[in-house]
Amino acid sequence: MNQLLSELRRRNVFRVAAAYLVVGWLVMQVISVISDAAGLPGWADSLALVLLLAGLPVAVFIAWAFELTPAGLKPTEQVDPDKSLSRATGTTLDIAILAGLGLVAVLVLTSWLWPRDTPQEPRPDQIAGLAEPESVPATISADEDNQVAGANAGDAGAEEPPPLSVAVLPFIAMSSDPEDRYFADGLSEEILNYLAAVPELLVTSRTSAFQYRGDDIPSAPEIAAQLGVAHIVEGSVRRSGDRVRVTAQIIRAADDIHLWSQTYDRTMEDVFAIQDDIAQNITDVLDIVLDEDQRARMLEFGVQDVEAYILYQRAVEISISAHHHRADTLEALEPALSLFEEVTRLAPGFSAAHQLHADYYAHQMGRAQRENTEDSLITLATARDNYNRLLDLAKNSTRDPNRRAMIDVDRLFMNESWVGARTIIDQASRTTGCPYSAWLQELTMLSGRSEDFVPYAQRMTQCDPLNRINWLVLTSIAYDAGQYDLAHEAAIAGLQLDSTDTDLMWSSANALFQAGRREDVEAYMNFLQVPDYVRGFYAALFEARGGDREAAIEARTLMGEPSEGGINPYELRLHAVLGERDAANRMAAQLDALPRSLTDLIRMTATCRCGAMWDLESTPNFARIIQEADFPWPPPGGDDYPLKDW
Structure with a gap:
């Protein structure tokens, strides 16, 4: 045995094997780096590894059987031992091995210490919001000593994020094929949804996390600070025929350390297992x-159909675009209809697809109500049937009690009967996580439960x-709860994301008014x-609150002549706060006769916070809904206006 080992050492077999392994590792790193840029298929590195492993015994055999001489390779037996160059060759191999190991060490240290930059193919942002907003006057900025948590999305490190919190960024599609981008988005959202089902974990919603795409994005710690999370998940996807390579990693934001990373080379059939x-x-x-039940709930959210979630991502992109900065939302949503229908044909149990599909018919109902013609009333009935059908499918396709509760809220608000409203609102008050409802704020105000839902709005x-919508919801619910400073601060936070949002502007002005900050309102x-x-309008409101009728009427003259037989929410509110009961009843009755009366009357009541703006019997349709829901009237929490005596 000793003689064999000595001969192996003399023939440099060990040195050749070591050198081969070092060079092989370096070759694999080069292939990994250039594979995407060179357009190599996903299995290229696997093939390289197989070939390198196959070559190792060949290299060892050559080292044993042959020796390097000035005349080239010769069989070892033909070389005179006295003229052998094996010692000199061994020294050269030692130097090569040490140099290779040094290069390996440099590469390993660089991968850990070099600042990360995750390149992505540019694609138009789905949602505006990362641009620096226009400034607002200092007099109306939120007080530094009373900030809303995370109010300024760009203020990194304002608060320590929860340790169990994570944001899943959109995985990079490593090709120019649009289908691959949708596939990568689908994979990212599926992972996000899995994690969102874990009760202990705060997971950033898609709307915020998916804004970080493109070449020029912040570092992982900066993104985490802006989103208020402790960890970032990122990755990449490459498809080639029936093969897919997925790389994923989780990064701890505090020190930019990779806690876990893995590359999967699988067939497309295995993507769900990935x-x-x-x-x-x-x-x-x-x-x-996680116990078995929690793990089963987490995995329930998978779509389990590649084509379905590629189509779903396309439909989501259309939906997001239609809802932002578009006046023709209904028409802009129409291209998504056939996509949603195909998605739910392929994946009938896809709850989110049914729910987002229903949104089209909510907009269709809104337009039909505004048009108020015989044909539009037929459209309204059909749209309501479709809306209810899709929400039923959405609810029946999920076991998540939070999603089910909010689906019930949205269905209730858009329907003609509010029987059972208190039960539905009570269920919504017990939700956890971040389930969204488009109409929760209006219902909580009418039920007198707004204060109970402030924590929910803050959690969102x-x-x-x-997502500016969540800041608007917090603004509205805090306003309804009489927490005007919080409402104003939330509005300012939303305006940091979109300085052109008029809903947030007026919500902020209303909050300042209710807080008695007249100079700030004027600013x-x-x-x-x-x-x-x-x-x-606002000058008249301030005078009415002070009980000065003449000053209020004089201020109202700035508004011009009253509407001739029309319905104006500003005028209705002033009729109420000035004690002009008959005029308020008359205008409210006109509005109540229209198909869309419910939404407008609720919003007017919520904004005024002046108790009953009219006598309930003047609005029989609205009164029926309030009575069915067993809601109090006047709404609780109204402010005092001395000129209003009912």
């Missing part, structure tokens, strides 16, 4: 222990901090450059 494995590895890394801004009016009509 999703499951990534989600479960993330929960393991975060030391979240944690889950989805770059706001100047900043917004509002017309005299609006200035006169």
